[in-house]
Amino acid sequence: MRRKDIDGSESVPGFYGKELRWKREQAGLTLQQLAEGSFYGLSHLSEIERGQRRMPPDLAEHVDRVLKTDGFFARRCEEVRKAKVRGHADYYAEVLELEERAQDIEEWMPDVIPGPLQLEPYIRAVIHATYPSEPAEQTAEKVSARRERAWLFEDSGSPETWLVMSELVLLRPILGADEMAEQLAHVVEVAQRRRFIPQILPWNVGAHPFTMGTTRLLTFNDAPPIMYTEGMYSGQVIDDPSTVRQYAKAYDRLRAAALPSDVSLKMIERAAEDYRNGKRPRGLEPGQVAQEQPQQR
Template identity: 85%
Template sequence: MVRRKDIDGSESVPCFYGKELRWKREAAGLTLQQLVEGSFYGQSHLSEIERGQRRMPRGLAEHVDRVLKTDGFFARRCEDVRKAKARGHADYYAEVVELEERAQDIEEWTPDLIPGPLQLEPYIRAVVHAAHPTEAEERVAEKVSARRERAWLFEDPQSPETWLVMSELVLLRPILAPAEMAEQLAHVVEVARRRRFIPQILPWNVGTHPFMMGTTRLLTFDDAPPLMYTEGMYSGQVIDDPNAVRQYSKAYDRLRAAALPSDLSLKLIEKAAEDYRKGNHPRGLEQGQVAHEQLQQR
């Protein structure tokens, strides 16, 4: 018989909440499946909440309170758990952190920056300081830690499959010293070669194209309709309207068609890292020149 792993309630607020939930459920003599009966959630969802790995939705918390007769305890405390899981992230991004954990596939467009889960500490600090120049070091360190914790999205074998389109301008606009920029881009290549995500570079001179705006992400799920997330500098929005999501999805297909193939994109990132390592500034793709021809000439 496999021994059940205990939950360390001192580890975090979500773990404390989950341990209390398990204790109340077992004291009532209920299995996970019995407790979720009559709700819209499955037993795996509840199991992850008990292990501190997922936030308790308010509707499920209210259902649990009714079944366990806990006088609203779990509904009152689920907001505390949400805030704890969101620590280090902007308020508007808290829901997205949870959605990432449930997603089956993610398609992302980043016109200005390397995606957060691929960023190393110097890059994260540069981005945070640019947006929040007076941020205290304690808060900066918290944001660095929170963003590095999301590295699993591109590195874990169990992570969602991700298709990533980045503007070539991300490579050409150094926000770090050359040596650090080289290390950052080399990290992107290293992770990409593990084949957990498919990278494509959109040439800087491609002209008009879909998503000529901020970061956009399409998330699809096994057990729920797809969602679109768009983000600006100080705000973000989850879009769940089916017609709008369908439009975004078709636009993303057109964006991928305009971008370079994955193998050439990796070579371009690799070449940019090499240029920075040598103290040179990468040259962008030239108008009318095929990417692989230009890469061969360099």
């Protein structure tokens, strides 16, 4: 079977990957042979050659030594990284690549609606709050980049996602009433396509495992799971197996504390309707959680 060639004209990462494969084959090396002596596997190199993953600086230096390319790949890997993350924070580069390969994603959002579900007014409000002095062209680039990730929740081939959001996300009026109503209605409409399972964690639930920033657990068909945590201006990929297991167990406890998905979806719909009618959504009252949930047998 003839191997599909890489079109290096499509993107900077594609050109970089095509050059890497050409140099490797010119040296008469397999992917496994090129990976030997590095901390990376052949699948990582294969994805770089296909333009699907960025080259870490330490791997680029290893490749330059093995292929005797006089620092070419180390010098160019920064250009590839910038091309991959344009419109996104630098620390999010690796996650952008990983989410394209993920089979399942489990996510916790304590403060805002997830980026791929955000509409443009909501995106702009979040960006302006975080970067109040940012030039308009940079904001526009970020808005475009975030909307391009809508496929994660909307495409039929996207990873299956389990999403737990704090009830405070519904109660906090980041936008005017009409725009908040439209934003929440959009979340409901996408959820009804059954590409993600929503759960709301009541504001009055008390102590829970994730009293912290955004957290995502990504699982793959061909690689170990990873955990990603994010603060306001930083993010970290965690791949240590024991730590990832701890996070996964904590996420299971979080889901158990959250309302069922059908009840959660009705809460989002009700909040959208309240905003649409010019009313401020009201949170659950103490003791109301049990009334919202169906009886368990």
